[in-house]
Amino acid sequence: MKCFEIEKLNLHYGDFHALKNICMNIEKENITSFIGPSGCGKSSLLKTLNRMNDIAEGCRISGDVKLFGEDVYGDMDVNMLRKRVGMVFQKPNPFPMSVYDNIAFGPRTHGIKSKYELDKIVEKALQDAAIWNELKDRLKKSALGLSGGQQQRLCIARAMAVSPEILLMDEPTSALDPISTGKIEELLLHLKEAYSIIIVTHNMQQAARISDKTAFFLFGQVIEYSETESMFTMPRDKRTEDYITGRFG
Amino acid sequence: MKLKNKFYERIMAMLCWSAALSSVLALLFIVGFILVKGLPHIKPSLFSAAYSSDNVSLMPALVSTIIMTFMSILLAVPLGMFAAIYLVEYAGRGTLRANKSVMLIRITAETLSGIPSIVYGLFGLLFFVSFLDWKFSMLAGAFTLAIMILPLIMRSSEEALLAVPDMYREGAFGLGAGKLRTVFRIVLPSAMPGILAGIILATGRIVGETAALVYTAGTVAQIPKNPMQSARTLSVHMYALSGEGLHVNEGYATAVVLLVMVIILNIASAKSAKKLAGGA
């Protein structure tokens, strides 16, 4: 079952052609990773999926992106789309408010007001992000006082609190230490039972460790897209091989 | 060579140190001078409810100052804050043409903030007092002051909003929050300490203003019963006392009260800004 179907997608920033004729289907309840040297368009494609590119200046998009068969760039309400397709950013970005209010912001946005219900959602989201035990006694404290790793897991919990179907993650561990990174990878492997996860990563070992499918990007094109295992053992394209063996990028 | 460098270094350090010292001394001297001249003349009668030519009570002026401050702030803050929100959150993001109109508004605001307050006073006199026929009144004064502090409020709010990192906005959009909710629930609260600092600065200007008020709110020493009555603030009161030359000592006493008021205001603002920033 596919969650995203991307068809002949082209993206321009002004005159710059950042994504060239991308065609790919993304599987449900799977971890898909995007790898490639920086500037090759991984983040751009990710942001196309929940229309975060709408705010970027001079950004033009053509082609088709379908979410479970529905046209993302059609009549779909952008805010609803972003509720269904959550996003975790490269730098942890908790809001400058309490842990509780951070998690509750999303559900409140989508109309949940009852304290009882919010309490339940906050607890569940923190538990799902494997951070409930660490934070249950400091729900009322500012989220800015947490460590970087905790902040990032809080952001994952915040994204899950609106019960999305898909999680987009843009290099979620690049700002973190190895221990926090390990915790988040473990978490992702657990989360993929219920969510479809698309993760951009700089770290090829990470892609190899956690993802089911991997796409290799170069200069705005998808060079190779296949099962992670086969890509890392038998890359079909010479450029993929060069990249994963560290010969360029 | 090395010795010479060291010598210059010490001279420079000395110069900087003495510059810092003299600015502190100047401030201490002014405060000390006012206290010495004013404190002995603070008497209970200065705080009696009514002003008369024998007993130049500062109470009416004190009350008027507070009312005038509230009125002007109430007029200017919503306007300035929403203008800043428009500039930063709506117009600033988008096409080049929008950016040009933002530039124009900014230049206008900048120019307005450079105009001497007496000019605002004359404008208030011509427009509010005469043309709208509000006479010398608190209302005319408050409107004039509101226009005067508007650029300050706008500029500081704008800066505070610009200082809010984009990643907060992205975070909110990413959860499916619309523009309005993002601006009012995430961006504005984060910018509040900065906006508040601007409001405090503006309050300082209101409390210290005379020129713009003499021509608009007038100089009647009374507690105004409605906004259409004339009244004098503490600064105007001081100006009047020292101008008449009969109650110079009471003028100094008034200065002490004004000083205390400004200090309290500053402490309160520092406290509340800290609280807002910490609790946020």
Ligand SMILES: Nc1ncnc2c1ncn2[C@@H]1O[C@H](COP(=O)(O)OP(=O)(O)O)[C@@H](O)[C@H]1O
């Ligand atoms: N908002 C933008 N405006 C203009 N150019 C951009 C913008 N965002 C990204 N780019 C350019 O598009 C290319 C792809 O960027 P990005 O998708 O962020 O790459 P990656 O995430 O793979 O490092 C880069 O060359 C980058 O400079």
Ligand SMILES: [Mg+2]
């Ligand atoms: Mg990127």
